[in-house]
Amino acid sequence: MAYDLLIKTGRIVDGSGMPSFRGDVAVRAGKIVELGKLSGTATRVIDADGLVVAPGFVDNHCHYDAQVTWDPLCSFSCYHGATTVVIGNCSLALAPLRPGRQERVAEFLSYVEAIPMEVLRTIDYSWQTIPQYMDRLDHHVGVNVGTLIGHSTVRHYVMGDECQGRAATPEEIAAMCGIVRDGMQAGALGLSVSRNRGHYDPQGTLIPALWAEEEEIFALGDVLGEMGTGIIQSGGGRDAELKNRLMSRLSEATGRTVVYNNLGQTARKPDEWKQLMALVDESSQAGIRAYPLCTPNSTTQLFTMRNCQLFRGSPTWHPILLGSDADKLRAYSDPAVRHKLHEEVIEWRADMQRAGFARNWYDYMWVEGPAHVQFHGGYGYSTRLLGHWVREQQIMSLEHAVRRLTFESASTFGIYDRGLLRPGMAADITIFDADTVQPLPEDVVHDFPAGGWRIRELAEGIHYTIVNGQVLIEDGHHTGALPGRVLRNALCQTS
Numbered sequence: 001m002a003y004d005l006l007i008k009t010g011r012i013v014d015g016s017g018m019p020s021f022r023g024d025v026a027v028r029a030g031k032i033v034e035l036g037k038l039s040g041t042a043t044r045v046i047d048a049d050g051l052v053v054a055p056g057f058v059d060n061h062c063h064y065d066a067q068v069t070w071d072p073l074c075s076f077s078c079y080h081g082a083t084t085v086v087i088g089n090c091s092l093a094l095a096p097l098r099p100g101r102q103e104r105v106a107e108f109l110s111y112v113e114a115i116p117m118e119v120l121r122t123i124d125y126s127w128q129t130i131p132q133y134m135d136r137l138d139h140h141v142g143v144n145v146g147t148l149i150g151h152s153t154v155r156h157y158v159m160g161d162e163c164q165g166r167a168a169t170p171e172e173i174a175a176m177c178g179i180v181r182d183g184m185q186a187g188a189l190g191l192s193v194s195r196n197r198g199h200y201d202p203q204g205t206l207i208p209a210l211w212a213e214e215e216e217i218f219a220l221g222d223v224l225g226e227m228g229t230g231i232i233q234s235g236g237g238r239d240a241e242l243k244n245r246l247m248s249r250l251s252e253a254t255g256r257t258v259v260y261n262n263l264g265q266t267a268r269k270p271d272e273w274k275q276l277m278a279l280v281d282e283s284s285q286a287g288i289r290a291y292p293l294c295t296p297n298s299t300t301q302l303f304t305m306r307n308c309q310l311f312r313g314s315p316t317w318h319p320i321l322l323g324s325d326a327d328k329l330r331a332y333s334d335p336a337v338r339h340k341l342h343e344e345v346i347e348w349r350a351d352m353q354r355a356g357f358a359r360n361w362y363d364y365m366w367v368e369g370p371a372h373v374q375f376h377g378g379y380g381y382s383t384r385l386l387g388h389w390v391r392e393q394q395i396m397s398l399e400h401a402v403r404r405l406t407f408e409s410a411s412t413f414g415i416y417d418r419g420l421l422r423p424g425m426a427a428d429i430t431i432f433d434a435d436t437v438q439p440l441p442e443d444v445v446h447d448f449p450a451g452g453w454r455i456r457e458l459a460e461g462i463h464y465t466i467v468n469g470q471v472l473i474e475d476g477h478h479t480g481a482l483p484g485r486v487l488r489n490a491l492c493q494t495s
């Protein structure tokens with residue numbers, strides 16, 4: 001049989017978690033045809049001897065909504081083996097947009113995700129609706145892109161400037177539900193909301209989604225429940241779950257999977273993760289799908305005295321950050337102010353016991369990827385999981401880790417034709433060296449429009465990133481191909 005692509009004699013880790021084996025993978029017309037010892041001719045043969053052949057990684061927590069319009073690769077995820085990215089997280093998306101209001105919506109994304117406005121002002125906003133945004137991206141991307149409908153954006157579309165300041169009326173909630181329904185019908189993977197009390201706009205006001213009462217969130221979630229498709233993602237859901245089980249209740253009421261940020265250890269509350277895990281166990285045993293995301297990265301944040309996202313919301317620092325540079329200099333030079341700043345943010349300096357690992361923490365690990373381009377990259381979570389956690393720390397098998405990054409991530413987000421190496425599945429494939437794979441040290445590049453800078457993180461040991469059967473990245477270099485597609489939910493694909 002003639003194939004388009006034949007990957008020879010690799011160690012096949014198929015994404016299911018089953019034991020790996022030595023064999024070949026054949027691809028034709030963008031799909032996997034067969035696995036095993038294969039003969040037959042192929043247009044292209046890749047020798048994968050000594051390398052792992054796995055499904056492409058699914059980067060499920062990204063904020064490439066703006067970047068994808070000028071960078072179809074969605075760098076740097078694809079350099080770490082990601083073949084799919086999910087955007088529109090944390091209630092922030094770039095559709096729907098009203099003419100003349102694009103910059104306001106971009107501001108929400110700018111401040112929360114630390115993408116400078118000078119960069120966002122260069123975007124060519126040629127869409128208004130969610131379906132138009134999806135069509136704009138489709139066939140102009142290197143990786144596959146799944147989109148979530150952002151609550152903040154929808155709320156701004158319906159309520160205008162009043163989206164920050166009050167609860168929505170029943171009519172406004174109905175209008176938002178209509179937009180969510182249209183977006184889901186067009187194939188969005190789900191809805192994103194937020195309970196992150198640290199997310200402000202540049203003027204220092206909480207982002208629109210945070211002004212919604214529970215009733216509004218449940219009404220939007222019910223749209224997915226009624227349609228029987230899609231996932232709900234929540235920025236900053238951890239505190240809401242700890243407080244009153246909001247994440248679990250939302251999943252139970254809608255019947256949809258809810259994923260939220262995040263499971264992790266913080267210096268301020270070093271043992272809180274145990275409480276959260278106890279709740280996750282309880283929900284899981286009750287058959288409820290509400291899972292916290294957990295990043296394999298340890299989050300260290302860079303900041304400058306001009307822009308320190310980390311301290312936003314703290315009583316003294318917050319107003320200073322909203323002032324001009326001259327105001328900041330004046331405040332920082334005042335010993336009394338400096339003392340207060342110190343008290344506020346250093347008060348919880350404590351010797352922290354490293355958490356180690358709970359018996360089952362990784363059973364709930366949904367890995368999360370890049371955002372906050374000027375504070376930390378976070379692109380290398382997959383290569384860090386495979387290099388640091390699997391190869392060096394040996395906390396789980398390679399098969400298990402690959403399943404986390406592929407099958408489980410894809411399934412959770414309703415991407416059912418990817419995440420496994422099986423005949424008939426889309427040929428999204430990552431080929432890497434398990435002995436060397438790791439993220440490279442971060443550096444700074446000025447590669448954004450308008451001379452914008454960001455933190456770059458590349459990888460070692462990722463040999464090929466293959467999307468829909470075409471090689472996208474080969475030994476760290478883009479081949480020029482743009483084989484990505486916008487991914488649509490299962491309802492959209494089957495009706």
Ligand SMILES: [Zn+2]
Binds near residue numbers: 062063089235371
């Ligand atoms: Zn986010």
